[in-house]
Amino acid sequence: MKVLLIEDEPLLRQGLVRIVERMGLPIEEIGEAADGREGLRRLAELRPDIVVTDIRMPEMNGLDFIREAKKLDEKLEFILVSGYEEFEFAKRGIQYGVADYLLKPVDPDELRGCLMRIMAKIEQDRRHSSLGEELRQLQQKSEETSRERLLTKLIQQGGESVAVEQDEKLAAMSVSCREFAVVLIEVALPGLPYRSFLQGDEALLRFAISNVISQMLESAEREGTLFRHSIYDKELVYVLGDGNSIEPAAMKRELEEALTGINRYLKLEATIGFGMPVRSVRQIHQSYQQAKQALRDRILHGRNQVYAMTPAPGGKGNERSVLAEEDERFVFRLLNDGGAEALTKWLGRRVEALVQYESSSFNQLESFCIDLHLLFRKYLLLQTSIPEWIIGEVDDMLNWLHAAEDWTEIAAKLTDMASNMIEHLHRMRHSSNPDLMDEIKLYIDANLHEPISLQTIADRFYIHPNYFSRRFKERFKGSFVSYMTDERIRKAEQLLKKTELQIQEIAVMVGFPDAAYFSSVFRKSTGTTPVQYRSKAER
Known part of the structure; x- marks a missing residue:
């Protein structure tokens, strides 16, 4: 918090400064002014939260100062300092929204109490303001998320009249445009902060990309709307509409110019794919699928290029x-x-x-x-x-x-x-054992102490992990993971009963990385801890 003290008597002003300094309140800076006119100048320099001002001063009195100061910052809080004969002035000050007033000579405890009450009020107002801003941002984010989901469903499935009607931009395009096409943009996002983009500026970056694309592609006859795919968050989807027809070759040239703009102005690399034009906004899912397929050409020919979906040639x-x-x-x-x-x-x-x-x-x-x-x-x-x-x-x-x-x-x-x-x-x-499943089971039983996984089995026996997992469950009536856990716990039970090995040693012997995790799994499986199980077995 910052406090400005306005008093025309230098000794009184210095006295107030020392009083406030000794209070131990969270005040980071104390400013001074000799009259109301100087006080107005100091407001711009100091940007205080609280002003303590005398009423009677040369040049500009305290009430005139408060009236002018409120025009500059309506959130400012004021404490008036007055003599007994100035009580009527003090009442007028309160009408101006003054938080409190004190009589001269100022009592330090009273001033401290005033400052604490006002500071508490400011903190509460700030919390409410911050909460309100946070709620507003959450609402905006929620609305944008809902829009992204709605439009994603449209481009994924098509035929969603609700999506078209609820999105204002898309609804207008469906009336004014004759043809539509989907443009997909994948931007190689750097770690933020990067250049002029700060941490958390992902939305700002998408807005900048949208601006570049829009400026390059929109015209008197052409419109567009951009959103992020709600599932594939790397995809920026730009739905383009044209009042006439969309010519793919010309569109590719314009997209190449847009890509150059992203490279030049944002210093970023991007890959763009676009689909063939369709005649209705409710058919844009077809163009989207084509744009997605075209974008995959980057796997063959590299990024930072424009790929167009064209009918498959017969050559x-x-x-x-x-x-x-x-x-x-x-x-x-x-x-x-x-x-x-x-x-x-x-x-x-x-x-x-x-x-x-x-x-x-x-x-x-x-x-x-x-x-x-x-x-x-x-x-x-x-x-x-x-x-x-x-x-x-x-x-x-x-x-x-x-x-x-x-x-x-x-x-x-x-x-x-x-x-x-x-x-x-x-x-x-x-192989001497024609039944591979039995061979795998024998291997598992003999190697419970090893970190065996589906991939381990796949690599050792040259089989596909997904198919092995399904066949294992069919053959042994349980998942591979469940079987491994059950066998490890069964072996642990035997070791707890028949040996005096420590819990940590047993954990390692049955394939667990540490005693704590072993104990947690053992208890979940048997209902008791390893220590309790051993104690019961010894009775």
């Missing part, structure tokens, strides 16, 4: 993603021979050739991966009835395919799949 680009009959015979021969190195090299060359083709798309790479999965499955069906053990379901592959950030990740994943497949076939052909 060389598609041929490069098709596995011909000679490819099938070649892959089958390598699988029969166990040629892991040759197969992984061939896969790497095929993916790299597809990526280097200028007009290739992620859709073509996806088709190649699906074709390869089907080819592997076809071969495995000749060897085993459960190919999913080894390569998983096609949906598993699509999940990691769509989560990839770069084509090299996909190439590595495909070569891992091929190597894993050959290793599994080798193991299967030379």
